[in-house]
Amino acid sequence: MVKAKENDTKMSRSALRRLREKEQRFKTILSAAETLFARKGYNQTSIEEIADLAEVSIGAVYFYFKNKEDLLIKLMQEIGYYLRKLLGEELRKTDFSLHSLQHIAFVFLRDFCLSHPEKITIFFRESVGQSAEVEDQRKELFIKLTSEIRDAVLKISEGLGKHFVTESSPELIAVCIVGIYERIACHYLLWQDRSEDMMEIAGEASSFMLGGVSNLFSHDET
Amino acid sequence: MVKAKENDTKMSRSALRRLREKEQRFKTILSAAETLFARKGYNQTSIEEIADLAEVSIGAVYFYFKNKEDLLIKLMQEIGYYLRKLLGEELRKTDFSLHSLQHIAFVFLRDFCLSHPEKITIFFRESVGQSAEVEDQRKELFIKLTSEIRDAVLKISEGLGKHFVTESSPELIAVCIVGIYERIACHYLLWQDRSEDMMEIAGEASSFMLGGVSNLFSHDET
Amino acid sequence: MVKAKENDTKMSRSALRRLREKEQRFKTILSAAETLFARKGYNQTSIEEIADLAEVSIGAVYFYFKNKEDLLIKLMQEIGYYLRKLLGEELRKTDFSLHSLQHIAFVFLRDFCLSHPEKITIFFRESVGQSAEVEDQRKELFIKLTSEIRDAVLKISEGLGKHFVTESSPELIAVCIVGIYERIACHYLLWQDRSEDMMEIAGEASSFMLGGVSNLFSHDET
Amino acid sequence: MVKAKENDTKMSRSALRRLREKEQRFKTILSAAETLFARKGYNQTSIEEIADLAEVSIGAVYFYFKNKEDLLIKLMQEIGYYLRKLLGEELRKTDFSLHSLQHIAFVFLRDFCLSHPEKITIFFRESVGQSAEVEDQRKELFIKLTSEIRDAVLKISEGLGKHFVTESSPELIAVCIVGIYERIACHYLLWQDRSEDMMEIAGEASSFMLGGVSNLFSHDET
DNA sequence: CATGAATGAGTCTTCATTCAT
DNA sequence: CATGAATGAAGACTCATTCAT
Numbered sequence: 050m051v052k053a054k055e056n057d058t059k060m061s062r063s064a065l066r067r068l069r070e071k072e073q074r075f076k077t078i079l080s081a082a083e084t085l086f087a088r089k090g091y092n093q094t095s096i097e098e099i100a101d102l103a104e105v106s107i108g109a110v111y112f113y114f115k116n117k118e119d120l121l122i123k124l125m126q127e128i129g130y131y132l133r134k135l136l137g138e139e140l141r142k143t144d145f146s147l148h149s150l151q152h153i154a155f156v157f158l159r160d161f162c163l164s165h166p167e168k169i170t171i172f173f174r175e176s177v178g179q180s181a182e183v184e185d186q187r188k189e190l191f192i193k194l195t196s197e198i199r200d201a202v203l204k205i206s207e208g209l210g211k212h213f214v215t216e217s218s219p220e221l222i223a224v225c226i227v228g229i230y231e232r233i234a235c236h237y238l239l240w241q242d243r244s245e246d247m248m249e250i251a252g253e254a255s256s257f258m259l260g261g262v263s264n265l266f267s268h269d270e271t
Numbered sequence: 272m273v274k275a276k277e278n279d280t281k282m283s284r285s286a287l288r289r290l291r292e293k294e295q296r297f298k299t300i301l302s303a304a305e306t307l308f309a310r311k312g313y314n315q316t317s318i319e320e321i322a323d324l325a326e327v328s329i330g331a332v333y334f335y336f337k338n339k340e341d342l343l344i345k346l347m348q349e350i351g352y353y354l355r356k357l358l359g360e361e362l363r364k365t366d367f368s369l370h371s372l373q374h375i376a377f378v379f380l381r382d383f384c385l386s387h388p389e390k391i392t393i394f395f396r397e398s399v400g401q402s403a404e405v406e407d408q409r410k411e412l413f414i415k416l417t418s419e420i421r422d423a424v425l426k427i428s429e430g431l432g433k434h435f436v437t438e439s440s441p442e443l444i445a446v447c448i449v450g451i452y453e454r455i456a457c458h459y460l461l462w463q464d465r466s467e468d469m470m471e472i473a474g475e476a477s478s479f480m481l482g483g484v485s486n487l488f489s490h491d492e493t
Numbered sequence: 494m495v496k497a498k499e500n501d502t503k504m505s506r507s508a509l510r511r512l513r514e515k516e517q518r519f520k521t522i523l524s525a526a527e528t529l530f531a532r533k534g535y536n537q538t539s540i541e542e543i544a545d546l547a548e549v550s551i552g553a554v555y556f557y558f559k560n561k562e563d564l565l566i567k568l569m570q571e572i573g574y575y576l577r578k579l580l581g582e583e584l585r586k587t588d589f590s591l592h593s594l595q596h597i598a599f600v601f602l603r604d605f606c607l608s609h610p611e612k613i614t615i616f617f618r619e620s621v622g623q624s625a626e627v628e629d630q631r632k633e634l635f636i637k638l639t640s641e642i643r644d645a646v647l648k649i650s651e652g653l654g655k656h657f658v659t660e661s662s663p664e665l666i667a668v669c670i671v672g673i674y675e676r677i678a679c680h681y682l683l684w685q686d687r688s689e690d691m692m693e694i695a696g697e698a699s700s701f702m703l704g705g706v707s708n709l710f711s712h713d714e715t
Numbered sequence: 716m717v718k719a720k721e722n723d724t725k726m727s728r729s730a731l732r733r734l735r736e737k738e739q740r741f742k743t744i745l746s747a748a749e750t751l752f753a754r755k756g757y758n759q760t761s762i763e764e765i766a767d768l769a770e771v772s773i774g775a776v777y778f779y780f781k782n783k784e785d786l787l788i789k790l791m792q793e794i795g796y797y798l799r800k801l802l803g804e805e806l807r808k809t810d811f812s813l814h815s816l817q818h819i820a821f822v823f824l825r826d827f828c829l830s831h832p833e834k835i836t837i838f839f840r841e842s843v844g845q846s847a848e849v850e851d852q853r854k855e856l857f858i859k860l861t862s863e864i865r866d867a868v869l870k871i872s873e874g875l876g877k878h879f880v881t882e883s884s885p886e887l888i889a890v891c892i893v894g895i896y897e898r899i900a901c902h903y904l905l906w907q908d909r910s911e912d913m914m915e916i917a918g919e920a921s922s923f924m925l926g927g928v929s930n931l932f933s934h935d936e937t
Numbered sequence: 938c939a940t941g942a943a944t945g946a947g948t949c950t951t952c953a954t955t956c957a958t
Numbered sequence: 959c960a961t962g963a964a965t966g967a968a969g970a971c972t973c974a975t976t977c978a979t
Contacts, residue, residue, distance in 0.1 A: 063958075071963080090400060092314065095948065106965045111950070174406075177399035178312060184396075188462050195458070218475055224458050225451045225479050232450025233443075236417070240410050253440055253487060257447050260486025261479035293938095317973060319941095328940045330977090339974065511959095534844060536758065539952060541962095550961045552956090561953065618850075621843035622756060628840075632906050639902070662919055665899075669923050672898025673891045680861070680890050684854050697884055701891050701927035708926025709919060729979075737942080761969060772944045777971070 075113050078103045079127065082120045087167035091121060091175045118179070122186050125176055128168045129190040132161055133197070140201055145208035147262065150201065151255040154230060158251045162234045163244055169234050191227065199223035202262065212267040222262055229258060297335050300325045301349065304342045309389035313343060313397045340401070344408050347398055350390045351412040354383055355419070362423055367430035369484065372423065373477040376452060380473045384456045385466055391456050413449065420445035424484065434489040444484055451480060519557050522547045523571065526564045531611035535565060535619045562623070566630050569620055572612045573634040576605055577641070584645055589652035591706065594645065595699040598674060602695045606678045607688055613678050635671065642667035646706065656711040666706055673702060741779050744769045745793065748786045753833035757787060757841045784845070788852050791842055794834045795856040798827055799863070806867050811874035813928065816867065817921040820896060824917045828900045829910055835900050857893065864889035868928065878933040888928055895924060 081103035085094040096117055100107045114120045139156050143149035162169050176187050199219045206213060213219060233254055237243040243250065303325035307316040318339055322329045336342050361378050365371035384391050398409050421441045428435060435441060455476055459465040465472065525547035529538040540561055544551045558564045583600050587593035606613050620631050643663045650657060657663060677698055681687040687694065747769035751760040762783055766773045780786045805822050809815035828835050842853050865885045872879060879885060899920055903909040909916065 067958085067963090074963090090402070092401070096950085097948085107950085107967095108952085108965050109963080112963065112965095117949070174400045178396045178401070179314070180312070191458070192462070214478070215471075215475065217472075221455075221472060221475050222479065224454050225476065228450040228452070228454025229447045230450070232446050232453065236413070236446050240414075249437075250439075250443060253437065253443050254447065256436070256486045257444060257483035260482040260484070262482070263486075264478045264482025265475060289938095318975085319973080322941095329942095329975090330940050331938085333975070334938070515959095534846070536845070540954085541952080544962095551954090551963095552961050553959085555954070556959070618844045622840045622845070623758070624756070635902070636906075658922070659915075659919065661916075665916060665919050666923065668898055668902050669895045669920065672894040672896070674894070675898065676890050676894025677887075680857070684858070693881075694883075694887060697881065697887050697931060698891065700880070700930045701888065704926040704928070704930025705923035706926070707930075708922045733942090733979085740942090762971080763969080773946095773971085774944050774973085775942080778942065778944095783970070 074105065074109065078105060078110055078113055079120065079123060083124055083167050083171060086121065086124070086175045087170040091179060118182060121171075121176060121179065121183050124171055125183065125186045125190065128172050129186075129193070131165075131168070132157075132172075132190075133193065135160055136194070136197065140197065143201065143204075145205050147205060147209070147259055150205060150226075150258065150262070153198075153201070154226070154255050154258060155251050157230055158233070158247055162238055163247055166238065170239060173231060173235055174239065195220070195223045195227050197223075198226055202226075206266070213265050214267050218265045222265060225261060226258055229254060293335075296325075296327065296331065300327060300332055300335055301342065301345060305346055305389050305393065308343065308346070308397045309392040313393075313401060340404060343393075343398060343401065343405050346393055347405065347408045347412065350394050351408075351415070353390070354379075354394075354412075355415065357382055358416070358419065362419065365423065365426075367427050369427060369431070369481055372427060372448075372480065372484070375420075375423070376448070376477050376480065377473050379452055380455070380469055384460055385469055388460065392461060395453060395457055396461065417442065417445040417449050420448055424448075428488070435487050436489045440487045444487060447483055448480055451476060515557075518547075518549065518553065522549060522554055522557055523564065523567060527568055527611050527615065530565065530568070530619045531614040535615075535623060562626060565615075565620060565623065565627055568615060569627065569630045569634065572616050573630075573637070575612070576601075576616075576634075577637065579604055580638075580641065584641065587645065587648075589649045591649060591653070591703055594649060594670075594702065594706070597645070598670070598699050598702060599695050601674055602677070602691055606682055607691055610682065614683060617675060617679055618683065639664065639667045639671055642670055646670075650710070657709050658711045662709045666709060669705055670702055673698060740771065740775065744771060744776055744779055745786065745789060749790055749833050749837065752787065752790070752841045753836040757845060784848060787837075787842060787845065787849050790837055791849065791852045791856065794838050795852075795859070797831075797834070798823075798838075798856075799859065801826055802860070802863065806863065809867065809870075811871050813871060813875070813925055816871060816892075816924065816928070819864075819867070820892070820921050820924060821917050823896055824899070824913055828904055829913055832904065836905060839897060839901050840905065861886070861889045861893050864892055868892075872932070879931050880933050884931045888931060891927060892924055895920060 078099065081099050082094070085098055085102060089098075096107055096110055099120070100110050103110070110120075114123065135156060136153055139149075139153045143152075172187075172190075176183055178184070199222070202219045202222050206219070213222075233250065237247065237250055300321065303321050304316070307320055307324060311320075318329055318332055321342070322332050325332070332342075336345065357378060358375055361371075361375045365374075394409075394412075398405055400406070421444070424441045424444050428441070435444075455472065459469065459472055522543065525543045526538070529542055529546060533542075540551055540554055543564070544554050547554070554564075558567065579600060580597055583593075583597045587596075616631075616634075620627055622628070643666070646663045646666050650663070657666075677694065681691065681694055744765065748760070748765050751764055751768060755764075762773055762776055765786070766776050769776070776786075780789065801822060802819055805815075805819045809818075838853075838856075842849055844850070865888070868885045868888050872885070879888075899916065903913065903916055
């Protein structure tokens with residue numbers, strides 16, 4: 050009995066280790082893909098190159114991922130998960146003032162864009178125009194982000210005791226905010242390397258954003 | 272002499288006709304590429320399909336265009352030329368009031384996005400992440416658009432006798448405006464088909480934009 | 494000694510159980526292969542699928558069978574063994590009249606073809622044109638079957654006190670008989686599903702067969 | 716006018732030559748595939764090998780044939796066309812006596828099997844068990860052959876003023892005949908090389924066949 | 938100039954087989 | 959013995975591009 054128990058523990062240990070190793074492999078391959086997709090572009094990267102960088106065989110890539118497209122989709126999911134977790138944490142801490150919107154935008158630029166240039170490259174460039182499935186993934190993530198920002202905007206307005214000019218204003222505001230920060234990331238980080246000026250840019254951008262939001266508050270109360 | 276002249280005239284006539292035919296061919300092929308790139312995607316479209324749709328031979332495509340990438344670049348140039356002409360005309364008519372900014376945005380959505388869905392598909396999706404050269408073309412167009420908007424914003428501020436908080440504000444404002452309208456086009460036209468609501472959306476979007484611009488006006492002047 | 498004996502008995506018991514289990518495993522895997530080869534085709538079936546259906550690991554398949562080809566060969570051997578046992582039993586019961594030939598054919602169609610559609614699929618279709626070794630196996634089985642039928646035909650002719658036109662007639666007769674029943678199985682069972690009409694078909698087929706055999710009896714005696 | 720006509724003729728000439736060359740290419744590639752499929756087997760032959768033997772590029776193979784399977788299907792069609800033309804000519808010449816059946820069988824063995832060993836290899840071995848589409852092609856050809864023989868048998872019986880035991884007898888007879896000659900071809904040509912004895916075998920085989928046919932004639936007529 | 942047949946490098950993908958645990 | 963992750967050779971197939979006619 051005792052021995053069996055010991056065996057059990059032993060097996061569970063080695064099984065756990067195997068599981069950990071599998072996850073590690075998965076991550077290593079995904080990370081290699083991320084690096085190469087960002088560096089050379091999705092279409093210009095071959096599975097063989099990914100396998101080489103991850104120091105595994107071609108077959109291993111296909112053991113962990115259905116095909117090349119799957120790598121990109123999984124990468125998008127990971128990016129989406131990371132980004133939404135990051136912003137979600139900030140949203141949860143928020144005091145529902147306009148200031149908190151500024152803070153979230155700031156976090157997006159500093160902790161996502163500046164810290165993970167490969168991720169924005171993939172999200173804003175390499176995942177565009179590849180295939181219907183990837184496009185769906187992209188669209189879904191954008192829509193989720195937009196609706197989360199819309200909800201935050203709505204809550205902030207409630208916190209301020211204000212209404213918007215129309216019912217659909219919060220969504221439009223969210224779309225505008227997403228657009229602003231997407232373009233800032235592309236313009237100042239992917240195209241020009243203005244990393245050092247980013248915090249200054251972020252400041253003005255949040256002024257712009259807040260001006261935009263304020264302008265859609267309804268004035269017909271009290 | 273006379274004969275030569277006759278010949279000259281003759282040649283010039285047929286030469287002109289040939290020239291016209293050549294231009295026509297060029298346009299037909301480019302138009303076929305536009306249609307297919309927008310419908311099936313750049314990577315999923317083969318030269319043969321383009322030749323078929325344009326009712327020319329594969330060789331003809333290569334006579335008028337260096338390679339497949341060249342088709343996309345020429346298409347981007349055409350789109351860029353068209354868009355800048357469209358916006359340029361509006362900018363020239365402007366009275367340099369904030370209202371004129373609204374008008375330009377309106378024209379962009381109505382006369383470009385709504386009227387040419389294939390063009391925005393190519394510009395905002397199919398031309399992304401393809402190759403360094405296409406990316407450069409995209410970047411260049413974006414930067415030109417941005418700087419034109421920046422100049423307009425600057426002139427408007429001068430017209431209003433106002434300054435911006437920093438010297439780089441006009442550029443940032445332009446980046447934000449471009450971002451807002453790019454995302455609106457993607458979100459409401461490529462992803463959701465909200466063509467009918469577009470004018471309403473345009474109204475709120477311009478409110479947002481104007482609020483953003485106003486918020487970056489410097490307040491330290493008498 | 495006693496203890497050793499006890500141990501021996503013990504080992505022999507568990508060894509027997511193990512042996513039984515091993516045989517069971519072997520059969521389970523072979524049966525899974527049979528099912529899948531018949532359903533999806535040999536080339537379209539992967540070892541993994543066989544392992545899955547047999548509820549064993551890929552490694553287990555390779556423990557019991559040298560390689561994929563070996564599975565097919567073992568399957569052919571099993572089919573051959575089964576078929577020859579079936580026909581052999583009938584041949585042993587025979588009274589060496591022409592009637593017994595009829596009976597054997599009948600047994601072939603009813604107890605082999607109708608009862609084991611997967612076996613005829615593999616024997617008449619999936620084992621064809623795969624590899625030299627499989628082809629050899631097929632050939633060997635066909636030749637054994639043919640020579641058994643030849644021997645039966647010979648004995649029957651002796652029983653009837655007749656000779657054949659040439660010495661090689663019995664073999665040719667056997668070849669013809671095998672061909673007739675192979676094609677009947679393919680035509681009426683694999684291609685058309687005429688299972689219900691099979692017994693009627695069998696009747697006429699045996700008339701044909703007997704007519705063929707009779708026609709090769711030599712007439713130059715007494 | 717005259718010149719135009721000349722030009723026309725010229726173009727038509729070179730166009731014709733091109734057309735001939737295209738057909739030639741097609742045949743060369745198909746012939747290379749036939750040789751290799753028969754020699755090494757369908758699965759063991761790569762497109763590259765076919766291209767090499769035909770002295771064309773891999774791309775050329777794909778220009779003329781949709782894919783590897785298409786090569787096999789086209790080959791089967793060609794074989795089927797050839798075989799049916801061969802037998803059809805004989806059937807047309809027939810005097811609708813039992814003797815003509817013998818003749819057709821003889822032609823099949825001599826002019827098809829003996830003269831085109833690669834064709835029977837592909838038809839009786841390499842086209843078996845490859846894919847649903849190839850199997851359909853095979854089946855269709857077999858069924859056409861069978862029904863042609865059935866019709867011939869029917870006409871012969873009419874010529875002899877005889878009936879068969881059942882309405883479906885002619886079809887069964889055709890199935891048996893096809894089976895007999897298929898197996899003879901496999902047994903004596905593909906497996907054993909009994910080419911020299913073929914004519915002798917053919918003689919006995921036709922005796923067998925005729926015996927079989929006669930045995931299915933109905934006896935209940937005056 | 939126009940044609941479209943021909944090229945062949947480049948990639949993805951499969952899967953039988955192995956072997957460390 | 960059993961497992962199943964890992965291997966990597968092999969092959970089908972694509973398609974942008976060229977060039978002889």
